[in-house]
Each structure stands twice: as C-alpha cells, then as structure tokens.
Amino acid sequence: MTKPVRENYREDVAGRANVEETPELAAYYDELERFDTAALWTVANKIEPWEPKSASVPVLWRYADLRDHVLRSIELVAPEKAGRRVIYLNNPGRRDVAAACGWLYSGLQVMKPGEVASAHAHSASALRFIMEGSGAYTIVDGHKMTLGENDFVLTPNGTWHEHGVEASGSPCIWQDGLDIPLVNSLEANFYAVHPDLKQAVTYAVDDASLTWGAPGLQPAGSDWKKAYSPLLKYEWEPTYEALSKYAKATDGSPFDGVLMNYVNPQTGGPVMQTIGAAMQMLRPGEKTRAHRHTGCSIYQVAKGEGYSIIDGRRFDWKRHDIFCVPAWAFHEHGNASDTDDACLFNFNDLPVMQALGLYREEAFGENAGHQPVM
Amino acid sequence: MTKPVRENYREDVAGRANVEETPELAAYYDELERFDTAALWTVANKIEPWEPKSASVPVLWRYADLRDHVLRSIELVAPEKAGRRVIYLNNPGRRDVAAACGWLYSGLQVMKPGEVASAHAHSASALRFIMEGSGAYTIVDGHKMTLGENDFVLTPNGTWHEHGVEASGSPCIWQDGLDIPLVNSLEANFYAVHPDLKQAVTYAVDDASLTWGAPGLQPAGSDWKKAYSPLLKYEWEPTYEALSKYAKATDGSPFDGVLMNYVNPQTGGPVMQTIGAAMQMLRPGEKTRAHRHTGCSIYQVAKGEGYSIIDGRRFDWKRHDIFCVPAWAFHEHGNASDTDDACLFNFNDLPVMQALGLYREEAFGENAGHQPVM
Amino acid sequence: MTKPVRENYREDVAGRANVEETPELAAYYDELERFDTAALWTVANKIEPWEPKSASVPVLWRYADLRDHVLRSIELVAPEKAGRRVIYLNNPGRRDVAAACGWLYSGLQVMKPGEVASAHAHSASALRFIMEGSGAYTIVDGHKMTLGENDFVLTPNGTWHEHGVEASGSPCIWQDGLDIPLVNSLEANFYAVHPDLKQAVTYAVDDASLTWGAPGLQPAGSDWKKAYSPLLKYEWEPTYEALSKYAKATDGSPFDGVLMNYVNPQTGGPVMQTIGAAMQMLRPGEKTRAHRHTGCSIYQVAKGEGYSIIDGRRFDWKRHDIFCVPAWAFHEHGNASDTDDACLFNFNDLPVMQALGLYREEAFGENAGHQPVM
Amino acid sequence: MTKPVRENYREDVAGRANVEETPELAAYYDELERFDTAALWTVANKIEPWEPKSASVPVLWRYADLRDHVLRSIELVAPEKAGRRVIYLNNPGRRDVAAACGWLYSGLQVMKPGEVASAHAHSASALRFIMEGSGAYTIVDGHKMTLGENDFVLTPNGTWHEHGVEASGSPCIWQDGLDIPLVNSLEANFYAVHPDLKQAVTYAVDDASLTWGAPGLQPAGSDWKKAYSPLLKYEWEPTYEALSKYAKATDGSPFDGVLMNYVNPQTGGPVMQTIGAAMQMLRPGEKTRAHRHTGCSIYQVAKGEGYSIIDGRRFDWKRHDIFCVPAWAFHEHGNASDTDDACLFNFNDLPVMQALGLYREEAFGENAGHQPVM
Ligand SMILES: [Fe+2]
Ligand SMILES: [Fe+2]
Ligand SMILES: [Fe+2]
Ligand SMILES: [Fe+2]
Ligand SMILES: [Fe+2]
C-alpha cells in the first residue's frame, strides 16, 4: 500500500520555511507522529499565509429560482415534523458546515397563516428579514413583534423565541440569518426546546419599538444590561426614511454609497455581539469603487436592481435576490437605474472581526477603483 | 473691638464632635490660625452634615410675570452692547453665583428677526429650549440648526456657537440652560470670542438631524469621538410622539410618570458630560408620588398645566412656566387635567452626580407617597 | 439709607457686555429683582471670565511649624470628644469652605497607641498618607490594613471606615485628604455613624494587598464592581521601587520628572472617582519646566528637599512639608540636591476635571519654561 | 455507481426535525442542490446540537517524550531553512488545522546560543512560555525582553517580533502558543516578513517591565491605546510570589485552587484580544472539583506534579508536561504532593468566548464534584 505523500509547503523566500525532505527527516517525522506532534516547518507556510483566501465562493441566489421551491415545501413537510420549513443557502465552498458564506448561515423560511413554530433557544444568534407576506410575527422572551416586508428582527443568543403567521395573514417568506456555523466551530452551541413549546406574550405587542424606537430618547429607569439591542425590530419605513435623509447630508462612502448600520440604541454598538447588519442606498446611477476587508457579508436586495462585482465576477441582482461577499474579496456595487435608488440589506460578522482585533480593509487601487470583470 | 465669636459646631452624639471651648483651647486656636490651620473638631459637624441641605430654594418663575419684561429688553438694550439679551433666573439662595438652582444657570433670551449674536466658545456647556417665535437657529461648529417651539438644542463645552433669528421670522424667546456656576466653581471656565465674530455654515442645514436622527441607525464610517451627542438638536414633534408611544408600553415611573431621557445616540449616555435633560408626560389625571435625590433640576412646562409639591410647598404651573427642584428636596407632580396630558421638560446635573458616584435617591415613605402641603 | 451700588461688569470688547446704566435701566433692574430675575449683561463678563482665576492661594505648610501643634492636641482633646484629632489646612482664600485648596480638604491627624476612632461612613472620599509613627491601621468595610511611613490608603465614598493605632505602636501622624468641600458644594454629602461604633475585621489582615498587589495579575473570579480601587493601600516601598525602575526607562516629563499615578488595578483609572493621586521623583539636580492646568493639587514631600515656584512665588520645602497648587496656576519643581532624588506625593481633583470634560493644560512658553520669581 | 446516502438527522423529540425521506423528497432535494441550496430539516439536528461536543481530544504531551526530539531538530534543520525550529502539538482530532486544542496552536521551539529568528508580523496573536535555557530574548516592536524559565511573553497580533538566544546563553526551549487556527478559520490571517529581517531595539532593555511592572501604578502621560497589554512580559518570580500571597487571603476556587489571570494592567482585561492566560497554584494535597465550560485551555506544568481528570480520563503530569482541556469537557486537578505546591500555567480562548457572549460554565454535580475515572 502506498504511503500518502506528506505535506511539505516550501517557499523560497527569506523568513519562510523551505526544507527539503530527506529520508532522515522522513523518519524523524514518523517518530514525531507517534507522540501527536509534527514539524512546523512542513506546514508553516500553509498555516501562515501571506493573506487570507476565503474558502467561500461568491454566489448569487436568485429569488426567481428559489421562490417556487420554497413555497413547495409547504406541501412537502409539516412544521411539526420539519421544525422549521427552511431551504438553506449552501455555499459550494462551505457545504461541510452548511454556511452561506464564511461562518454565517442563511435560509429562506416559509409559513402559512395560522402556523406557529415551537419556541426554543440556542447560543447561535439569529435574525430575520421579511421578504413577502402579511401577518408574520416573532416572539422574543415574551416580546411579540409584528412584521412587514423588509422589516428586520433579532432573536439573540440565549433568548426564547418563536415565529408565526397570524391566521388572518398570508403565506410569509423571510430570510433567516444565523451564526450557527461560527458557534459550532467555537464549540459553544447549546439548544433547548421551550418546556411548553410556546411562550406567553408578557409585554404590550411591539413594546420594544414603542419603548426604544425614538431617536436620542431613552426610557427612564432603563437598566438594560444585555449584550444585544433592546430595540429587537428595525422596521423598513423608518429605515428607508433615515437613508433618504442621510443622503441629503452626506457625500456617501466611495465603497458603499449611503450606508447606515443597524445599532443597539443604548450603546451605539452592533445589534448583537456576533452579527452586524446594515442597509445601504445606491443613489440613481451610483457605481461604487471596489474595496475588500476581512469579515464576510450576505446581502439581500431590498429595493431596485443593479449589480455587484465580486472578485472580478459580475452578479446582476434585483429585489429579493441574495448574494454573498466572502472575506477579503474585492467588491463594488452599481445601481442599474438612473432614476430610482436601490437598497441592499446585509448582515455580516464584522462585530467578530472588531471584537477580536482582526478587521482590516483595503481599497482597490487601480483603474479608478473598478475591477476588471472576468 | 469685639472679637467675633469663633465657630464651634457641637453635637451630643457618639462619633460626633462635642468639644467645649476653654480659654486654653481659644489660645490654641489663635495659634493655629497663624499657620493657616484650624482645629477640625470645631467645624467637623458643619462640614460633615448628616444629609444635604440645599442652599437653593424652590422657585416658580411664571411666564406671565416675565414675558413682558423679557420683551421690553428689546427696546432697552442692543445685542451689540448686551452681548445677549437675557433675563436670568436668580435663585434667592444662589444670588452670589447667579444660579437658578444648585450650580445651574438659566435665563430667558429674546431676539428680533434679523438679529445674530456674535460667535464665541466657552467651557460651560449650554442648551436652549425654544419657547416662542419662528425663524430661530443655532450654529454649532459649522452645523446650522433650525429651531421651532419646544425644540431643544445643545451648544456643548468648547464649541463655537452663535444664535440668530432669520429676517423672515418673528421675535423669539427661548430658555438658556448652562452650567456656568459649576464650571466657575471648578475654576475651569474659559471664554473666547470667535475671531470673525461669526462662523461659516460648513454642513447641510440640519445635517445633525439628517445624519443622527434615526432610531437604531448609525451613519456608516461614523467616528464621532466627542463627549457630547452628535444629534445636537432634539425636536419636539418626535419627542412628543416618543412619549405617546412609550406610554402604551409602560406603567410609567411612580415618581415621574412617562419619562424619557434625551441621550447621545452613539453611547446611550447623557447629551453632555455635565448636563442631562429629560421630557416627561403626566397622563390625564396622573399624580406622582414624592421622592428626592441628589442633583438638581430646572423644569419648564412644555404642555398642559398642573402642579408640583416641592419640600411641602405647592407650585401651580402652566405652559412656559419654569420651576426648580433643589438637591435632596422631596418633589411630586400632578396633572391638573383629567383629559389632556401635561409635559415637563427638565435639565439637570444628574450626569455630574453619576460621574462622581454621588447619586442617591429616596422615596417619600409616608402618606402613600404624598407630602403634607404647608 | 444708601442703596448699594449694583454690579455692572463692562468690557469694551466686541462680543462682551458693555451696557451703561441709565435711570431707566436701573428701574428695570429693580423690577426684575421682584421676580427673582436679573439682567445677564450686568454680570455676564463676571460669570464668563476669559480664563479661571483661582480663589485659592499657594500656601506652604511647614511640618516644622505644625508638628508640635499637632502633637499638643493629644493633651488638649480626647478623641471621644473631638471625633478625630485633626488640625486642618485652611487656605486663606477658602476659609468659608474649610479647604486646603480648591474643593479639597486636608488635615494632619494624630493618634496615640491604643486609640481608635469610631467607625463611620460618608459620601466624601478620603485618603491618608502616613507621615510618622508605627502601628497605624485603617479598616475599610472589614478589610484591615497595616500602615507605615509614606503608605497611602483609601477610604472611599460610602465605605464604613475607622482608624487606629495598635497599643504596641507609637504616636502616629498622617495627612488626611478628602473632597468634603466638593461634595458639600454639590449638596451630596451624607454621614452615618456605624451602629456599633466599630466594625469587625472580616478578611485576612492586608488581604487587599495580598489579593490585588501583583502587577498584571488579577485574582480569579474577581467581580469587583465598585467605583474605586480594590487595592486600597499603596505602600511606599514598592512605589519608590517602581519610580526607580521607571526612571531607567523614561526621559520623564518636562513638567513633572518621573511621575506615576496611583491607579485602580482593575481599570487603570483613578483610585477613586473624585480624587486622583500620584508620586513623582525629581532626579538629582532636576528642575522641571512650568505648566498650568485646571484641577488643583495638594503635595506632600515624601523624600528629599527642594522648591516649587507657583505663580511666580518660590516655596522651599523638605520632608513632610505640604503645599498646594491652585487651579490654572503655573508651577515648576526643583530638587535641591545634586546627589539624592526627591519625591513628592500629591492628591488632586483631576479625575473630576477628566470626568466632566474640563481638563485643560498649557506650558509656560517663555524663558525656557521657567517663571520669573517675584 | 451508487449515489451516496444523503444526510438526514432525525430526532423523535417535539421541536426537533424528524422527516422521513421519501422518493418525492429525494427528488426535491436534488433540485435544491442545483441552486446551491438544501433542506434545513435534514441537517438541523446536526447543526443545532443540544450541547457542544468538542472535536478535540484530551492529550497529555510528556516532556520526557518530546525533549530529545525537540533538541534533535537542532541538528536536522537550520533556522534559515526552517524559519523556526518548532515541533508542534497535533491534536488527533484537529490535525486538519494543526491545532493542539480547539483553535489554539502550540509548539515547542528550540534555539541555540547566538541564533536569531527573522523578524516578522502576523495577525495571529502569540505567546511564549520559557521552559529551559538561559539567554533567551524576544523583541516586540523595538522592545527587547530578556527571558528566564517560566517567564511568559506576548507577541501580539500585528507586532513586529523576533526571538533569539544570546551567544552567551545555553540552548533554550520554550512553548509557543498562538491562535493561528482561529485566525485562519476566520479568514483574517496576514503575514509579513520584516524588510530588514531584523528590527532595531529602540527602548531600554526590559523597558516594558520597568514601566508597567508596578502594581497600582501607571506611568504618567501614558496613552497606551493598543488592544493588548503594554507589560508584554510576565516574569515567573513575581507571579509565584503573587500566588503565594493571594493564597493567604483566599479560600481559592473549588475548581481551580489559587488562580490568577494575567491581565493588561491598563484595563484589567485579558493580555490579548483572542488569548487569555493564567497561572494557578494547587496547594499541598489540594484536589479540585470538576467543572466544564466553553473555551479550551492548554496547560503547562510550571512546578510540581499531580494529575488532571478530563472527561473521565486521568492524566498524570509533572514539570514541563503539557496537556489540553477541550471545550465543554469536565476537568479537575490534583496536586500529588502533600508538602509542596504545584503550579499550572495555561493559555486559552476564553477572551473569545467572553467577547462573543458564548461563555457558559457548569459544575459537575455528582459524587462531591469528582468524576468517575474510566
Ligand atoms: Fe431559533
Ligand atoms: Fe464592503
Ligand atoms: Fe455661549
Ligand atoms: Fe425626581
Ligand atoms: Fe471619615
């Protein structure tokens, strides 16, 4: 039987490993293996790369492709059996961890009027972005939130939560976003089913918005100590209005147009410790310059149509389409319309990069900031 | 000539000073004086009181009393001569430091259409609360803010600022609030006149509101590092809407009804380091319970009418009236109407109490929380 | 009877108040008084000065002058009657508030072997710096600390504390430092006598040093949440060693030589919220340059001899002498010896200046940084 | 050709996925694959486990086994070719990422007198714990640190660093600890070789210790803004002294005996953003109770001998041995001596768990806290 060839990553650069394998070394390596050890110089160049090369690939998931399949799951599986009726986005480079990109998971969930998913809790942090339908709601630790199109809602790490659609509503589809792969990789994921499979609504409906939804105003006696935003729900209408106003006061970012981050109103920090989110407006005709940074993002088109160029590949998108930008991949965006704005929602792991000191950013320096398209 | 009697604060309580003066001690005290020293036990009970007794007295300044006098200053002094045409509130217990209460200053300023006050900067932090008139504006470090009734605007420590009324406006009256007495007492007040007596508007008009005025959304790339709120202006309409919404989700505070603090949207902290501000709604018929705390507050009636009982004295107030609650004075508020809400704006030195670890609070325990009225 | 002349601070500078009093205005001012108001323009230039002018004066308290008087108090008053046997430093400009400088109080306390002061608590923060004697100790919330010469110990805001000298010790003198005047001025001072007049020692003696006294090491499971340093005691020996080491790695500050701040080891912040402290070494022959800043300091000579020039006045000091530097007064220090170092301890209100955004600093620009001496 | 069986993780528990595969579903799954999607219910139970199950296995690396192999590398490879002469610890469950445990890498490095490794920088954070030899040093951004046995030194994310042994020293062996696997997994690792292959020493030797090594004292004018400890080196002698002192003031932790965390003296936080470290003393005869928590640790025996029981397996260790505790594995430690203490150094990813809100801990509840040993 052939012995598998041992890894040996050599580079002929001062300061890098460059050791030729000899029979003596081979014997030495064999011995090291016996003690659960190995020689660093055989793998140093692999594990200390010059710069990151993401395992994820850029993907565009077209809603036109997916919508029927998502709806079909209504007939195929009952929520009681499936837990949740979700078609998840499976990045070709990340199938082993069921990630849409990097360590982020995403899926499209569908619910019929009158359906309720059972209440549960987990260490993974989650969000939903509502795509279509009426009557959707989420309950988080007793706070019930009503949800409309393009609303964005949190179900943070450790909270009891459940989703449903009112009997008076219509079939609802939303995008789920979670850090399940990250929390699994960190070996810190716990899951619990609520003892009653459902929780009581113990606050006024939409109380989080009523209490925390005012700019620059904080409820008296607030002693919110949790590590996520007490606002929980970010509605589309005030978000779009905010972008429209901000557009009047800013030149925008060369890389992102008019972008606002969803934040915790009590700290100005990210909505959850492990997942950030933002909404950006590309003004009519706007074409941004390319940059790249650590951290990956999953975008959903909230309004309009356009394209993004990601590591030299062009993806044309329209409303409800989803695409991802892997870590350290150059990306730039363009609005296809000269008269209407386009809006991109995204969620990302930038809070992880920031918290761990790993954020790094770089502009694409050539060609006025625009990548050559393959 | 009679030697003034030496202070000697005696208390017959274990652990307190209680030293009888003798001729020998008197001689000793005289000697100590020669070296700029003195015996602690003669003053210990004075400088270490059992609890605070404010030098300020509760005062109600009725707008009906003051308005004509304020307007009359238009004829009496020109802004070029007066600097600012302000009638300040002079607490009978704090005339030596020109304070309205505690270490807080307040005054009523009036400006005619077309007038502009010269630009300047100081270490004292300032705010304005607009009482009447149209066309008022404030410029802070190049940010111009348009102002309407019940709007609240900051001119923080160290900023270049100037106020004016557009030629197309009407005579405007607003309340100024500053910590001038505090900053003077801390021997840290600096003043500078702008070299040009006016500053350029270098941002879009009302850009602070356009940029920071959205709940839970933060402009991309924000790197606001200053110790005060970038929002600068807090408008009445969204504030009243916020209280109305919050009222649907809260039982309110037993002492304050429905109260929201104006905060720095990037930190959740107070609007400035030395001055906090809040707006509270007393619901129809609401009568709060009494409490007291360190820190003092200056209230302005933004809407409705009612009364406050402060250390056993009743003050009946209506729109535009101003009153103060000294430190550690019991206070409770009542809405006189059973059909309309009443709103009280206040600014205070609570951020100082918090920053220095001196905040303390106590409910009035008897009589269901209501003070006997003198 | 003559009407007292009304204040009217005029300056002939654009942007400053400069209103001549007229009979009409005088009548107007009288009317304003009736409503507890006044015209700002009469006092604006007073309450908004161009820069601070401290009410405190520089003072040097010589230990040679004070020591005998302090010791004599042992015969004159019993601790049971005096509470504490303290001769306090009474700045000629601050006698009304019994301050040594600014809003800081200081005194020299003496205790005989076997004496114990009764346990109490107050909102003022306190520190002691041991000057002479053996056997002194302080108990803070059940933590007993043994104290030697030049040791520095905290008794923070709100803690139960008591001082004593072991029967086996010798008469002890120490300097007390407190923010009593500040806390009184902020109308936030509370005082309580311990119900038993003494407290139990509930931890190992010197446990704070045993637990928190290691550089860069934190006790496991520490959940210290209080706003002051858990170290409580800062001993002289490691402090002097620290300065000696730091001197090998730094050029020092041009204004302070080799200075280290006493800090809270869990936060790196000041030892208490309202009082900071530092020890500085002037190397043999070192003469610093002058600067000034907001905040005031009270120095004690811990080692050596030299001089300080404060607002142009020279003060020569030696061990145990105490002197103060008022806010915004220029100051520079000189070591009188060319062979030995000199060390100055100081405590100050700089944490207040920092917390409230009022710190400002300026170098003396002329004459190579040295003030002309009056 | 046989189609591989599709994953389908079923659980017969309310709230969990339990969908039987049917031909219709199989066809549906095939279609989903075409669009880079899949059905969540087939993998939900896998990616949302009830609790973590670490991929790492507990391993004890005996120094007696490794030392000769490490020394032999001196003859086998030159540092110029190998980059660094390191034998790394290869957890049987983590060979794909070259981790010793979880996402942490560790190796044993050896250097002869006069050798110097080339200067470089990377996004991974690193530490060294010196095991034997004299004359070792590390240079970090111009700060040179001399190193002795059991000293612990940081080379944080982004710093230029190089290691060497003085010509006058002896062969040195140390343990390297890095988060290379973590930073790679987060796709954020950058590597750079110093342009000169070596850096200048621009500070006094050991200046970090001279400047930051004093308990409760901070150098004046310090404006350290970096996200890691300015102390950089933690020497064994003061660490052991600190544990000995702390042992006099604490009962210790039931799970860890007398444990102190190495911290950033300016913040009280972990030494680096992604790696924490601690030293613990097991007192003579001490046997701790078992607990488990998220986050993994790599231990090195700094002193004495004893054993640890990890998920029911017993590992007997003595000085220089290294062992790892995977995430969520129960662990307890015992000192084998009844007369001498034993000390364990460990580094871990607990700062990552804390920063991301993923820390969770649980005591072993049965059998008085002691696991049955397999
Ligand atoms: Fe969930
Ligand atoms: Fe980007
Ligand atoms: Fe002003
Ligand atoms: Fe109140
Ligand atoms: Fe006291």
Ligand SMILES: [Fe+2]
């Ligand atoms: Fe100074």
Ligand SMILES: [Fe+2]
């Ligand atoms: Fe390295």
Ligand SMILES: [Fe+2]
């Ligand atoms: Fe543990």
